[in-house]
Amino acid sequence: MREPVWEYLIVNYLFLGGLSAGLFFVSALATWLQEEGRPAYPHIARWGALLAPWPVSLGSFLLIFDLGKPFRFWKLFITFRWQSPMSIGSWLLVIFTLLTMAYLWAWLDPEERTRLLNYLPAKVRQRIPAKAVKWLEHDLSFWRRELAMAGFPLAVSVGIYTGVLLGAVQARPFWNTNLVAQMFLFSALSTGTATLILVRLFDKKRPVALAEMRFLYTLDICLILIEFFIVLPYLIHGKLSVLAVQDALAQVLGGPFTFTFWLLFLGCGLLVPLLIELNEFKPVLLGRGQLHISARWATTAAGLVILGGYVLRYVFVFAGQASGFR
Amino acid sequence: MAKKPTKRYAMVLDSRKCIDCKACIVACKAENDVPLGVFRNRINVEKAGDYPKLRMSFDPEQCHHCENPSCVRVCPTGASYQREDGIVLVKYDDCIGCKYCIIACPYDARYHNPETHTVGKCTFCSHRVDRGELPACVETCPSKVRVFGDLNDPKSELHQLLASRRHQVMNPQTGNGPQLYYLL
Numbered sequence: 001m002r003e004p005v006w007e008y009l010i011v012n013y014l015f016l017g018g019l020s021a022g023l024f025f026v027s028a029l030a031t032w033l034q035e036e037g038r039p040a041y042p043h044i045a046r047w048g049a050l051l052a053p054w055p056v057s058l059g060s061f062l063l064i065f066d067l068g069k070p071f072r073f074w075k076l077f078i079t080f081r082w083q084s085p086m087s088i089g090s091w092l093l094v095i096f097t098l099l100t101m102a103y104l105w106a107w108l109d110p111e112e113r114t115r116l117l118n119y120l121p122a123k124v125r126q127r128i129p130a131k132a133v134k135w136l137e138h139d140l141s142f143w144r145r146e147l148a149m150a151g152f153p154l155a156v157s158v159g160i161y162t163g164v165l166l167g168a169v170q171a172r173p174f175w176n177t178n179l180v181a182q183m184f185l186f187s188a189l190s191t192g193t194a195t196l197i198l199v200r201l202f203d204k205k206r207p208v209a210l211a212e213m214r215f216l217y218t219l220d221i222c223l224i225l226i227e228f229f230i231v232l233p234y235l236i237h238g239k240l241s242v243l244a245v246q247d248a249l250a251q252v253l254g255g256p257f258t259f260t261f262w263l264l265f266l267g268c269g270l271l272v273p274l275l276i277e278l279n280e281f282k283p284v285l286l287g288r289g290q291l292h293i294s295a296r297w298a299t300t301a302a303g304l305v306i307l308g309g310y311v312l313r314y315v316f317v318f319a320g321q322a323s324g325f326r
Numbered sequence: 327m328a329k330k331p332t333k334r335y336a337m338v339l340d341s342r343k344c345i346d347c348k349a350c351i352v353a354c355k356a357e358n359d360v361p362l363g364v365f366r367n368r369i370n371v372e373k374a375g376d377y378p379k380l381r382m383s384f385d386p387e388q389c390h391h392c393e394n395p396s397c398v399r400v401c402p403t404g405a406s407y408q409r410e411d412g413i414v415l416v417k418y419d420d421c422i423g424c425k426y427c428i429i430a431c432p433y434d435a436r437y438h439n440p441e442t443h444t445v446g447k448c449t450f451c452s453h454r455v456d457r458g459e460l461p462a463c464v465e466t467c468p469s470k471v472r473v474f475g476d477l478n479d480p481k482s483e484l485h486q487l488l489a490s491r492r493h494q495v496m497n498p499q500t501g502n503g504p505q506l507y508y509l510l
Contacts, residue, residue, distance in 0.1 A: 002434065005425040005428050005429060005438060006425060006429065066424075067424055068421075068422070068423020068424075068425070068438060068439075068442075068443030068445075069422050069423045069443050069444060072421075072422040073422060075403045075405075075420060075422055076402055076422065079403050081401070081402060081403075083399045083400075084401055084402045084426075085400065086402035086424060086426050087402035087403075090402060168400070169396070169429055169430045170396060170430075170432070170500065170501060171429070171431060171432035171500060172429065321429060324432065324434070325499070326497065
């Protein structure tokens, strides 16, 4: 078996980049959906906005740290090579991160911005011109929706790109299918949704409303179902494909990654949370009343979805590198 | 002025002559200062059968200097590039060590240099070739497995071997268009 050259830093990065894309996507969706001219799920939108920039920033840092020559990372930004997914992706990451920051800024209240300013040492603060300070007090709530709309394609691109980075390598049969990009995208959106479920459950100041939970559950159930619709064809198609692909897939169908893939990803990461969420949702589906919100079950489901998202990246990064044409 | 016909360097290997002496590997290491633990070329050994019906084959391999090198395509900075004569090289000063090319190479011909933290690979000894000499592995091979030359030069030994002998490339299904030709 080949020695992997991309290891946990890359696994973590792929997970974190996807998580940010998911957080932003769900937040943007919650902003875009309106009720009486205002965002339908403001708390979800705000939490998503507050969290989205950080995982991707940390992930990008890990990515740079993984380079053999970290101090040369700037060379990525003096070239653009459209045939290299990594080149496209590094530009995409920068634009997406900047946009999530702007979006975060738009979701802060003017008082919060002023409070942030007070964290600066007095010496620095005095040098900021009054005009700029005044600017902090502008009401940017109009921009929330605009930035959300602008960010949709970027968030989806970042989610897809983490998969394309692997899928565009024809030398590794385990990766070399468009299904990997789709898998990573929907898994990313799902982990984002799950994180927001967790955050809303633990937000004691503004307890989670039934409508919010219903929105998040609906989204997550759809996303997990889509993941099943991708991963099962991936396995079946792979099994019916040429020998190199069959050999590559043997790693999850009776090889070193079988346990991790089936039990931790498909079982704990997809099936169990799906069943829990469906069970909580059952009264709505059957038209017999309202959604359950059991904090314990919801936390379990969300935690497992996040775990599953991580395991998916782990399996793909390592199994993919071990695959080849001989 | 008529354009000079471009060269296209390639290598023909007659694996049946290989005796697994590894002189090519040593010559490459010495010529190119390849660090300990990594290699630019190797000899794939395949053993098959049960005693007394045994078979053993040696296939030397290195970078195939492909026609459509996937390593060059995925390089985000353009450090990996292909010369007009087909030789695939790395500009070490532009390599950021992302290792994407190592993963993208279907022939596992590239390595991460533990000393410089950039990516290294067979250069067909381009520094020697440019002086009109042969790559170190070709020059040193005692059983004359390797023939290096210009595909576009009809008078070259390489051209004539490929015209007169049956040959194959490794894993053509990669779509890379490998340029190490193995005589059958």
